[in-house]
Amino acid sequence: MTTEQQKAASDISVIKEALDNTKTNNKLLQWLFLLSGIKNIFFLTSITLLHLFVSNLDTIGVWHISINIVCYVFIAAAAIKITYIARRSSNKYCITYFSIYSAVVILMPLILLVTRIMSGMIATDSNAALISLNQLSTFLEVALFSGALITVGVLGSARGFSVASILNILIYLLLYVSDKTLIWGEVQTGTISSDYSSIYYTVIISFGYIILGIYLLVKNKRNAS
Secondary structure, X not given: OOHHHHHHHHHHHHHHHHHHHHHHHHHHHHHHHXXXXXXXXXXXXXXXXXXXXXXXXXXXXXXXXXXXXXXXXXXXXXXXXXXXXXXXXXXXXXXXXXXXXXXXXXXXXXXXXXXXXXXXXXXXXXXHHHHHHHHHHHHHHHHHHHHHHHHHHHHHOOHHHHHHHXXXXXXXXXXXXXXXXXXXXXXXXXXXXXXXXXXXXXXXHHHHHHHHHHHHHHHHHHHHO
């Protein structure tokens, strides 16, 4: 084999490896996004049905904790597994995103749990701290979705995703500052209401991730054909 042939074979090997890594990256992101969206939709649906059909506050509390634990274990296990696979085959952008995602979805709930336990042990009013931590957790998840948009944009060389990531943060902050509330109606346990920033947050971490996952699924199928 001549030098030119060896160089050509080497170039083809590099291109093939890059294409294989891109497919792996897209598939890992696709599954992470779909699983995240499904988990959040399941949580939202379960909690809504719980408040609609159960009137006992103690029962609601027990079921609320149980649903939280199930969703936490599900998404934490998925994030750890996908991050482990990504470290063997993905590029630095995917590894960074998967690592940040795992840190947010695994550590933040634990920090909130520890804070609640500590507030119960210490005879002080720590509601303000809990509210601040919840707000921080929500903002981090919104920022995480922007990170998802940027990662998809970088892998697909699509600048529109980067613009969408900035708009995502701006829209959430504007809705948060507006402090407007939507009243859904009355149920057995009282009035159901949500501020607009919470509604937006719920939509992007559920349907937003589902849409991103479907986008990558369709893209992967087109690349395979």
